[in-house]
Amino acid sequence: xxxxxxxxxxxxxxxxxxxxxxxxxxxxxxxxxxxxxxxxxxxxxxxxxxxxxxxxxxxxxxxxxxxxxxxxxxxxxxxxxxxxxxxxxxxxxxxxxxxxxxxxxxxxxxxxxxxxxxxxxxxxxxxxxxxxxxxxxxxxxxxxxxxxxxxxxxxxxxxxxxxxxxxxxxxxxxxxxxxxxxxxxxxxxxxxxxxxxxxxxxxxxxxxxxxxxxxxxxxxxxxxxxxxxxxxxxxxxxxxxxxxxxxxxxxxxxxxxxxxxxxxxxxxxxxxxxxxxxxxxxxxxxxxxxxxxxxxxxxxxxxxxxxxxx
Ligand SMILES: Cc1ncc(C[n+]2csc(CCOP(=O)(O)OP(=O)(O)O)c2C)c(N)n1
Ligand code: SF4
Ligand SMILES: [Mg+2]
Numbered sequence: 351x352x353x354x355x356x357x358x359x360x361x362x363x364x365x366x367x368x369x370x371x372x373x374x375x376x377x378x379x380x381x382x383x384x385x386x387x388x389x390x391x392x393x394x395x396x397x398x399x400x401x402x403x404x405x406x407x408x409x410x411x412x413x414x415x416x417x418x419x420x421x422x423x424x425x426x427x428x429x430x431x432x433x434x435x436x437x438x439x440x441x442x443x444x445x446x447x448x449x450x451x452x453x454x455x456x457x458x459x460x461x462x463x464x465x466x467x468x469x470x471x472x473x474x475x476x477x478x479x480x481x482x483x484x485x486x487x488x489x490x491x492x493x494x495x496x497x498x499x500x501x502x503x504x505x506x507x508x509x510x511x512x513x514x515x516x517x518x519x520x521x522x523x524x525x526x527x528x529x530x531x532x533x534x535x536x537x538x539x540x541x542x543x544x545x546x547x548x549x550x551x552x553x554x555x556x557x558x559x560x561x562x563x564x565x566x567x568x569x570x571x572x573x574x575x576x577x578x579x580x581x582x583x584x585x586x587x588x589x590x591x592x593x594x595x596x597x598x599x600x601x602x603x604x605x606x607x608x609x610x611x612x613x614x615x616x617x618x619x620x621x622x623x624x625x626x627x628x629x630x631x632x633x634x635x636x637x638x639x640x641x642x643x644x645x646x647x648x649x650x651x652x653x654x655x656x657x658x659x660x
Contacts, residue, residue: 356403357446365396370422377416381569383560384413386534387452387481388420393537394544395423400448408437410453410462412488414481414560417452431462434469437476444638445625448548449476456486459495459515470524470553475623477547477554482517483562491565498606503565514606517557518598518615522591527552527618529594531601533559533572536612543614552623559610578613588617 369392378384395405405423409415411430418425424447428436437451458466458480469478485503486492492505495515502509521529528550532540540558547554561569578584578597586593594616601611628634 356401359401359404360399361401363396363399363401365392367402368392368395368422370420373419376420378413379562379564381561381563382413383483383534383558383562383569383572384417384481386537386540387414387479387558387560388417389537390532390540390544391417391421391450391479393541394548397541398545398548400548404446405448405450406437406440408433408440408449408451410457412454412457412481412486413562414452414454414457414483414487417481431457431460431465433457434462434465434474434478437478438469438474441474441476441625442634442639444640445634446638450479450548451476452479453481454487454494455480455482455484455496455517456492456494459517459520463495467520467524470521470526470555472624473525473527473552473621473627475552475625477544477550477556479544479547479556479558480517481560482557483560483566484514484568485562485566487562487565491562498568501568516598516602517555518602519595521555521557522594522598522616525553526555526616527621527623528554529557529598529616530555530614531557531559531612533575533610533612534561535559535572536575536577539577539612546614550617550619551626552618552621559612572610575610575612578611578615580613584611584613588614589619591616591618 402423407423408426409418410433418427426436433451433453437449441449484496485494491503493503493510497510500509530543532543547556559572563569586597604611
């Protein structure tokens, strides 16, 4: 089966179909939060009836980037911080593909931060999962953009002097049309949030708190958590941008004070995705560029169809 015939095919999809025959057991450390992302993603895609052949997973570099090896679908293990440009290109070349981008806090909020801002601004139709473990896990625990102030690591042995980045607030301000935070310690909520994010038309950003027990000994900070949708104290109208901003600000402060708030923060169903905006202007190719190449064997340059993105 190819990506073209799989798209839109309706059938029951078992979770096991996303387990690869090569390296089915992840090599993440015992207790790593990354297992929670894999479980939630498999569960979400199976419940949505998505075929492995209609999904493209683009990941960055890091322990998080290894998700690509453990989730069986079309995949592109990119370079550090570059999952989003690859994901965008894939979605433009084949609009029917379900595109998921994923990577770490260092990958997405640090080296790839500019791609994050502009992919959100342009509202590209995809889901972006950021494994936020507040360290550079793969390279042995260096301070990352989300490490708490005062956090000690090999690169900051006297404690981090920097104020951490606010991923939710940044995402909202940049233009994401769906913003949520979940945690590996809450797999059912995580699965439901990923399902919503995938179904949303536009750029869906999920900040996924993933404990790193090997390099971030404060890993237990994500337990217990509060789901703001289940809490009278924190509930707000998800379509109200200002209320979302306030809730995000409180959530980001609370995390470093020991209270873990998770849930949905913002949803804009009205805003057209980048793909819809381009289609309305006659700037999107008819059908899939990739399929044309696949069938005709003739390469048509993508910039003949898509503007150069000034
Ligand atoms: C351009 C570039 N700079 C640095 C690295 C080294 N490097 C690999 S992974 C990584 C950080 C990973 O941290 P994060 O994105 O938070 O992912 P995690 O391992 O925590 O999941 C770094 C700095 C690299 N691969 N490429
Ligand atoms: S180093 Fe940390 S993030 Fe990487 S696999 Fe181990 S526990 Fe997970
Ligand atoms: Mg990290």
